[in-house]
Amino acid sequence: MRAPLIFLILIILAVLALVGYNSGWFGTPSSAPTHTTAGDILPGGPLPDGATAEPDEPVGDGGAEQLPDEAQAEAPVDPVKTPDVPSAGSFGHFAAGDLLPKSGSGYLDRTAWSPQLCFPFAEDAFANSQVYGAGGGMGPQDKPSQCDASNYSLPWRDNFCESRGHASPLCANGKGHQGQDIRPATCKKDKHWVVAAEDGIITDMGTYTVTLTGSAPPHRVYRYLHMRMNQLAVKEGAVVKAGDNLGKASNDFGGTPTTIHMHFEIRSGVAGTSTDGKAVKLHTFLPPYQSLVAAYDRKRAGQACQ
Numbered sequence: 001m002r003a004p005l006i007f008l009i010l011i012i013l014a015v016l017a018l019v020g021y022n023s024g025w026f027g028t029p030s031s032a033p034t035h036t037t038a039g040d041i042l043p044g045g046p047l048p049d050g051a052t053a054e055p056d057e058p059v060g061d062g063g064a065e066q067l068p069d070e071a072q073a074e075a076p077v078d079p080v081k082t083p084d085v086p087s088a089g090s091f092g093h094f095a096a097g098d099l100l101p102k103s104g105s106g107y108l109d110r111t112a113w114s115p116q117l118c119f120p121f122a123e124d125a126f127a128n129s130q131v132y133g134a135g136g137g138m139g140p141q142d143k144p145s146q147c148d149a150s151n152y153s154l155p156w157r158d159n160f161c162e163s164r165g166h167a168s169p170l171c172a173n174g175k176g177h178q179g180q181d182i183r184p185a186t187c188k189k190d191k192h193w194v195v196a197a198e199d200g201i202i203t204d205m206g207t208y209t210v211t212l213t214g215s216a217p218p219h220r221v222y223r224y225l226h227m228r229m230n231q232l233a234v235k236e237g238a239v240v241k242a243g244d245n246l247g248k249a250s251n252d253f254g255g256t257p258t259t260i261h262m263h264f265e266i267r268s269g270v271a272g273t274s275t276d277g278k279a280v281k282l283h284t285f286l287p288p289y290q291s292l293v294a295a296y297d298r299k300r301a302g303q304a305c306q
């Protein structure tokens with residue numbers, strides 16, 4: 001008679017324990033979800049009105065670039081209307097956001113995101129479009145060579161937000177080229193040094209990318225693409241000073257090479273707002289052009305990087 005009684009008591013205790021657990025009598029289990037209100041965002045769930053999803057990280061090395069001969073959809077008409085003439089300055093350059101006509105949506109932000117940027121080449125260099133310029137996949141038919149003099153002379157030209165499929169939140173249509181393309185002093189690969197944009201640490205290396213994270217707040221993240229990866233001057237984890245050599249401008253792009261140029265990105269270390277009122281989240285791609293122009297001015301004036 002005694003065994004069934006003990007068995008019954010054990011069952012009652014087990015039921016009580018289960019009910020108590022689910023009712024929170026013993027506190028909320030750490031792995032159990034707490035209540036979900038209507039406003040909560042579940043992973044993968046819809047975002048509240050007005051919110052935008054974090055832009056996808058480029059897969060692996062990126063997708064931040066594309067092959068010069070890769071087919072592209074026709075670019076939308078540039079909604080950013082600025083005079084198609086060089087702006088005033090100490091060297092010839094078109095204004096920030098003034099992309100080649102019909103090469104992309106452009107952008108309106110005018111923040112110099114890295115005001116003390118160290119110009120990322122040791123020598124002169126030429127910011128312009130490697131896709132829509134001479135020798136590019138969308139370039140002029142009568143200029144088939146990437147070594148055309150037009151690519152290696154002033155004026156500079158902005159190409160942030162040039163037509164691409166990648167998420168780039170500050171672009172007028174939310175998509176576009178996530179950095180600035182810069183050609184080295186001459187059309188010769190593996191020769192011209194690319195240097196550190198500020199004091200920092202080499203935090204990542206891909207098959208054709210090198211990432212530098214600034215040591216000082218706001219911990220900007222700079223990404224350099226297409227250097228000669230088997231001849232780099234730094235390794236992952238290296239501590240570098242502004243102006244230190246990182247590697248040589250080349251055309252590394254994983255498999256099929258790209259044109260000889262360095263794709264340069266600045267990503268935000270903190271949240272903020274662009275001058276046209278767009279939300280800048282952590283690691284949002286930022287337009288580098290204004291900072292590059294100022295850095296090149298300082299370089300040309302003989303100022304050392306700090």
Ligand SMILES: [Zn+2]
Binds near residue numbers: 064065177180181
């Ligand atoms: Zn690029």
